[in-house]
Amino acid sequence: MEKKTRRPARGTRKRDVPLSEAGIYSAALRLIDADGVEALTMRKLATELDANPMSLYHHVANKEAVTRGVTRMVGAQFRTATPEDAPWQERLRLLAADLRSLAHRHPKLMAYSFSRQPDFLHSDDPFWIALTESVEAAGVPRPEVSKTAALLAAVVIGVLAAELNGSLRRWSALTPGRPDGRADGAGDAAPESADGAPDGPDLDHMFRLMTDTLITGLENRPAGEGVGRDAGL
CATH class of the missing domain: 1.10.10.60 (Homeodomain-like)
Structure with missing residues (x-):
């Protein structure tokens, strides 16, 4: 009877492709x-x-x-096809939308990175480079560009983190309160029903609303006003 060759255990047989x-x-x-x-x-x-x-x-x-x-x-996969001659408002919208798309492609990794890796963004990161360029195009003085961009990134990433971990959906279902401390209406919707509607809140709309709010803030920023202690913040 022919003797069978024993197959090496997984993890011990020779790899055809070297590790890298x-x-x-x-x-x-x-x-x-x-x-x-x-x-x-x-x-x-x-x-x-x-x-x-x-x-x-x-x-x-x-x-x-x-x-x-x-x-x-x-x-490094972040690549936005924003035309350089596009208005800075449109560039910011596309940047935020592209980052959200990336987060949805790898939600577990991105949720971890947003909350556990402070150096998730760095100076040569494609998103950061495009963001600071857009902020400067909005008329923010160069010494204030990094601080303004950091605030914008913090808001966008914060919203994305809340979306990925389910907090945004849950919070949007909370019933508005009243000055007397009582809930307005019948109370909060059940957690499984999100905002009470079968499909839950429109998170796409909420993200666009957040982006438009940030853009409106930059548009209405007084000329020459800085960000930080000198601006009264």
């Missing part, structure tokens, strides 16, 4: 998209790559380094 940082980040992104950052481990990542767990450490230091690398890889 890019390959590790791509595999990690697949796992994060499926189960979230918290469920990611170096052992699971090695299994996904069909590699020995110890071999990963020749390319990445630890899980934190992996998540940061994945975040930068996804952030």
